[in-house]
Amino acid sequence: MFIEIRNITKSYNTGKVSIDALKNVSLTMNEGEIGVILGPSGSGKSTLLNIIGGIDHIDSGNVIVDGVDIVKLNDNKLTQYRRNSIGFIFQFYNLVPNLTVYENVEVAANISENPINIDEVLNSVGISEFKNRFPRELSGGQQQRVSIARAIVKKPKLLLCDEPTGALDYTAAKEILKLITEVNKKFATTVIIITHNTAISGIANRIIKLRSGEISENVVNGNVLLAERIEW
Amino acid sequence: MVINKMIKRTIFEYKSQYIGSIILIIISCMLYSSFNIAMLDVQDNLNTFRINNKLEDASFIIQNSITNINQLEEKYDLILEERKSIDYTNEDKSVLRILESTNKIDKYAVISGNPIIGENELLIDKGYAGAHSLAINAQLKINDTTFKIVGYMSTPDYVYPLKSESDMLKSPKSFGVAVVSEKDINKIGKGLNFYSVKFNKDNISEFKSDLSTDNILIQWINKKDNNRISFIDGDMKGGAAIGKVMPIAILILTCILISVVLLRLLKREYLVIGTLYAIGCTKKELVRHYLRYPIIISLIGSFVGTIIGSLLVKPLLSAVTVYYNLPLLIVNFDIKYTILSLILPFIFLIPVTYIVINKALKLSPLQLMRGGNNKTKVSFIERKLNLNRFNFNTKFKIRELCRSLPRAVLMILGVTFASMLLLIGFATKDSMNYMVNNSYSDIYKYNYEYNFNALQIGKVDKGEKRSLSSFTTKLNSKDEDLIIYGVEKDSKLINLVDKNNNVIGFDKVIITKSMSDRYNLKIGQSIKVKNKLNSKEYTIKVDEIAKAYTGNIIYMPLSEFNISNGYPENSYLQIDSAYKLDIPADSLISQTSKKDIIDGYNTMLMPMKYMIGGIAVMAFIIGLIVIYVVTSLVIEENKANISMFKILGYKNKEIYSLILSSNIILVILGYIISIPLIIMSVASFFDVMTKDMNITIPAKLNISSVLISFVIIIITYEISKALNKSKVMKISMADSLKEKRE
Numbered sequence: 001m002f003i004e005i006r007n008i009t010k011s012y013n014t015g016k017v018s019i020d021a022l023k024n025v026s027l028t029m030n031e032g033e034i035g036v037i038l039g040p041s042g043s044g045k046s047t048l049l050n051i052i053g054g055i056d057h058i059d060s061g062n063v064i065v066d067g068v069d070i071v072k073l074n075d076n077k078l079t080q081y082r083r084n085s086i087g088f089i090f091q092f093y094n095l096v097p098n099l100t101v102y103e104n105v106e107v108a109a110n111i112s113e114n115p116i117n118i119d120e121v122l123n124s125v126g127i128s129e130f131k132n133r134f135p136r137e138l139s140g141g142q143q144q145r146v147s148i149a150r151a152i153v154k155k156p157k158l159l160l161c162d163e164p165t166g167a168l169d170y171t172a173a174k175e176i177l178k179l180i181t182e183v184n185k186k187f188a189t190t191v192i193i194i195t196h197n198t199a200i201s202g203i204a205n206r207i208i209k210l211r212s213g214e215i216s217e218n219v220v221n222g223n224v225l226l227a228e229r230i231e232w
Numbered sequence: 233m234v235i236n237k238m239i240k241r242t243i244f245e246y247k248s249q250y251i252g253s254i255i256l257i258i259i260s261c262m263l264y265s266s267f268n269i270a271m272l273d274v275q276d277n278l279n280t281f282r283i284n285n286k287l288e289d290a291s292f293i294i295q296n297s298i299t300n301i302n303q304l305e306e307k308y309d310l311i312l313e314e315r316k317s318i319d320y321t322n323e324d325k326s327v328l329r330i331l332e333s334t335n336k337i338d339k340y341a342v343i344s345g346n347p348i349i350g351e352n353e354l355l356i357d358k359g360y361a362g363a364h365s366l367a368i369n370a371q372l373k374i375n376d377t378t379f380k381i382v383g384y385m386s387t388p389d390y391v392y393p394l395k396s397e398s399d400m401l402k403s404p405k406s407f408g409v410a411v412v413s414e415k416d417i418n419k420i421g422k423g424l425n426f427y428s429v430k431f432n433k434d435n436i437s438e439f440k441s442d443l444s445t446d447n448i449l450i451q452w453i454n455k456k457d458n459n460r461i462s463f464i465d466g467d468m469k470g471g472a473a474i475g476k477v478m479p480i481a482i483l484i485l486t487c488i489l490i491s492v493v494l495l496r497l498l499k500r501e502y503l504v505i506g507t508l509y510a511i512g513c514t515k516k517e518l519v520r521h522y523l524r525y526p527i528i529i530s531l532i533g534s535f536v537g538t539i540i541g542s543l544l545v546k547p548l549l550s551a552v553t554v555y556y557n558l559p560l561l562i563v564n565f566d567i568k569y570t571i572l573s574l575i576l577p578f579i580f581l582i583p584v585t586y587i588v589i590n591k592a593l594k595l596s597p598l599q600l601m602r603g604g605n606n607k608t609k610v611s612f613i614e615r616k617l618n619l620n621r622f623n624f625n626t627k628f629k630i631r632e633l634c635r636s637l638p639r640a641v642l643m644i645l646g647v648t649f650a651s652m653l654l655l656i657g658f659a660t661k662d663s664m665n666y667m668v669n670n671s672y673s674d675i676y677k678y679n680y681e682y683n684f685n686a687l688q689i690g691k692v693d694k695g696e697k698r699s700l701s702s703f704t705t706k707l708n709s710k711d712e713d714l715i716i717y718g719v720e721k722d723s724k725l726i727n728l729v730d731k732n733n734n735v736i737g738f739d740k741v742i743i744t745k746s747m748s749d750r751y752n753l754k755i756g757q758s759i760k761v762k763n764k765l766n767s768k769e770y771t772i773k774v775d776e777i778a779k780a781y782t783g784n785i786i787y788m789p790l791s792e793f794n795i796s797n798g799y800p801e802n803s804y805l806q807i808d809s810a811y812k813l814d815i816p817a818d819s820l821i822s823q824t825s826k827k828d829i830i831d832g833y834n835t836m837l838m839p840m841k842y843m844i845g846g847i848a849v850m851a852f853i854i855g856l857i858v859i860y861v862v863t864s865l866v867i868e869e870n871k872a873n874i875s876m877f878k879i880l881g882y883k884n885k886e887i888y889s890l891i892l893s894s895n896i897i898l899v900i901l902g903y904i905i906s907i908p909l910i911i912m913s914v915a916s917f918f919d920v921m922t923k924d925m926n927i928t929i930p931a932k933l934n935i936s937s938v939l940i941s942f943v944i945i946i947i948t949y950e951i952s953k954a955l956n957k958s959k960v961m962k963i964s965m966a967d968s969l970k971e972k973r974e
Contacts, residue, residue, distance in 0.1 A: 111880065
């Protein structure tokens with residue numbers, strides 16, 4: 001198993017109230033799979049993604065990624081883990097506004113030991129012609145492509161996508177999903193996508209549904225669709 | 233409005249930025265009120281003292297005693313008094329000048345203790361008494377007479393106790409003044425007779441002509457040329473300039489600081505503002521709300537600053553009156569400066585912040601709710617920058633610098649101002665050092681200077697002859713005073729060099745560089761001079777300009793000097809010598825040793841070291857505030873980037889380097905700008921200070937001072953960076969995930 005999550009619990013204390021974000025969550029994923037985590041707001045999907053990404057800590061349980069229990073890692077080791085193993089794609093792209101497209105990808109390449117050539121990455125996500133533009137000079141879809149380029153330039157083992165199509169129109173969203181599946185195939189990158197959009201689960205090998213911090217459904221998708229084929 | 237409740241919360245949330253602004257206003261108001269009120273009081277004290285105690289207009293030495301004082305007083309409507317002084321050399325080789333108590337002119341004022349009533353009572357200047365541990369009621373033996381010190385005193389003609397009226401630096405360790413009764417002074421010795429005069433009419437020339445009819449004037453010194461009297465006026469002007477220029481400069485800096493902080497606040501609250509607009513709030517209401525920030529800051533700053541400033545008036549006044557031997561007669565809290573100090577921050581801050589707020593609130597509710605028009609606008613400079621050849625870290629830092637022009641301007645101005653403040657002390661010290669070295673080491677090679685009280689004729693066995701006289705000349709349509717020295721042609725004890733450091737011989741007429749600069753005099757130009765003592769007029773042509781900064785001085789061959797002035801051949805008034813000579817004290821006006829001058833300089837440097845330290849602390853605080861606030865603004869603006877960098881796996885050290893280190897370029901730039909600015913400022917400060925003095929102080933700044941100041945500025949920068957590191961640490965990675973940007 002590439003990812004093995006065992007009985008994790010996570011609660012947030014906000015003053016007098018304690019909120020259970022995740023309750024005894026367990027799941028597994030194989031290397032190279034695309035997993036889609038579905039659920040309404042407040043179901044705990046972002047918390048789960050943050051924990052897998054080494055951004056958030058858990059109260060109990062184990063999170064084993066590529067044989068390493070990241071729960072046991074200290075802050076420095078977690079930084080190293082994010083640096084070498086994880087690629088992030090955000091809903092609102094989170095590009096550095098005063099850096100060009102090329103420089104935004106360089107942000108990640110800069111700390112990678114063996115990055116892919118930036119021009120090659122830009123070419124593969126189809127935005128090489130905009131490499132000297134600034135983010136605000138691009139459409140939402142183009143910005144998300146830059147975000148993908150930034151995520152994959154350091155050849156991560158795991159690509160974590162937080163509502164990657166949430167801010168995009170239908171056409172742009174489908175193009176981004178197509179690009180993510182291409183990345184998955186080309187680099188054999190394991191991908192986890194969290195979304196509200198149930199239609200996106202069509203491209204997944206594994207579909208996990210979360211409700212109130214608990215897994216309500218965890219199924220292997222026997223009918224994986226191409227990104228172009230899914231509709232909503 | 234209910235939103236006003238946000239003010240307190242916002243100020244507490246971003247307290248460092250607002251506290252920084254308040255401290256700057258406090259410093260500004262403190263300087264403004266303390267300096268202006270104290271300087272006004274010093275001026276009032278000085279004026280009152282001069283009027284009440286009848287400051288002389290001039291003093292003179294004449295070959296034969298005047299026997300018709302009453303007649304002259306009546307004829308010219310003036311006050312004239314014969315005076316006597318004896319220079320008593322103490323066991324520690326310090327000189328105490330004993331003055332005869334006067335009745336009509338330059339009357340003493342008792343600073344503490346009692347006036348002279350009985351016999352063998354003596355009043356002494358506090359500086360000398362302090363330097364020699366002489367308390368009131370102590371005994372002091374002068375020659376064979378033992379005096380009781382009955383108090384400390386000041387006379388209007390020795391407010392700055394200098395041995396010679398042309399000296400520049402007082403030295404309480406080596407020179408002081410005392411007053412005894414007329415009867416007692418005769419017990420001590422013969423001494424030097426001189427006269428002080430106060431005119432009621434503009435008839436100085438007629439009076440001098442009258443004196444010269446059947447007598448010879450040896451020396452005539454107008455109060456303007458007497459450094460003991462006039463030095464304080466220059467310092468008052470300097471103090472007043474500091475009290476006006478510095479607070480305004482700090483306020484301008486605060487204006488920019490608060491504008492940048494407010495702009496950031498407005499940007500942060502665009503969504504709230506847009507929503508408030510959308511639900512019907514008017515622009516007027518919102519402007520009024522945001523104006524409360526500068527009003528609160530100004531109110532706290534000006535109130536606290538003015539109170540502290542008012543509390544500092546008395547200590548400052550005491551310090552000035554102790555440094556200058558001046559009785560403290562009046563302490564007034566000038567209401568004009570107190571009110572101005574209270575309202576000055578408002579005058580500066582409110583209009584500027586109003587413009588900033590008004591401009592920001594011009595956007596439509598929709599634009600505001602979307603985060604404003606220029607949220608991520610790419611500037612022309614950013615677009616045109618070609619950074620391909622640099623590595624990512626350098627690219628990021630350069631882009632960061634270009635991101636916010638007001639922020640960069642604030643950083644540069646803040647560092648420039650703090651550096652200038654820091655360099656003021658160093659530049660003053662270096663300039664004084666240069667002037668003293670130039671005058672007393674480079675130019676004057678003798679160790680002793682003997683000034684006679686009557687013209688001497690003939691050859692001298694030891695030392696070199698020199699003569700001098702005061703002159704007036706019309707330069708730039710104004711009457712200007714100058715001194716002409718007659719120097720032996722083969723003088724070895726005076727060394728003048730030209731701009732190329734070539735030695736100039738004394739077979740020529742040489743003027744000082746300071747005189748050439750002040751009146752734009754060039755080689756070959758002629759000037760008509762009039763001898764102040766005998767009113768003889770003649771024209772001299774400038775042959776050379778010497779690198780000397782001691783004031784309006786012309787050097788010419790002694791033989792020509794005597795001929796031009798109608799003095800006897802081979803006559804002289806002064807002997808310069810490398811060794812101490814045995815010349816009877818009663819034939820001298822004064823004798824000066826170079827060591828005394830150097831000692832005086834070192835004594836004067838001591839308080840200057842404290843001054844440099846004090847100013848450096850203030851510069852450090854101002855620099856720290858500005859750099860800290862700008863750095864915290866950089867962190868705030870980069871919050872999302874920092875969060876994202878953390879997610880991407882950047883280590884804290886790498887983030888500090890990217891986010892916090894870019895400002896080093898602005899810090900260095902600000903520092904470099906400050907160097908020419910401080911040299912220019914110090915030069916004009918010295919110009920104001922020495923306008924009515926007989927010296928020029930060239931503005932100098934040594935490399936060592938530049939380096940020390942640079943290290944201090946860099947330390948300030950590093951400290952503010954270190955203080956901000958925790959802010960970077962606190963930024964959560966989760967902040968980036970759901971933040972809507974672009």
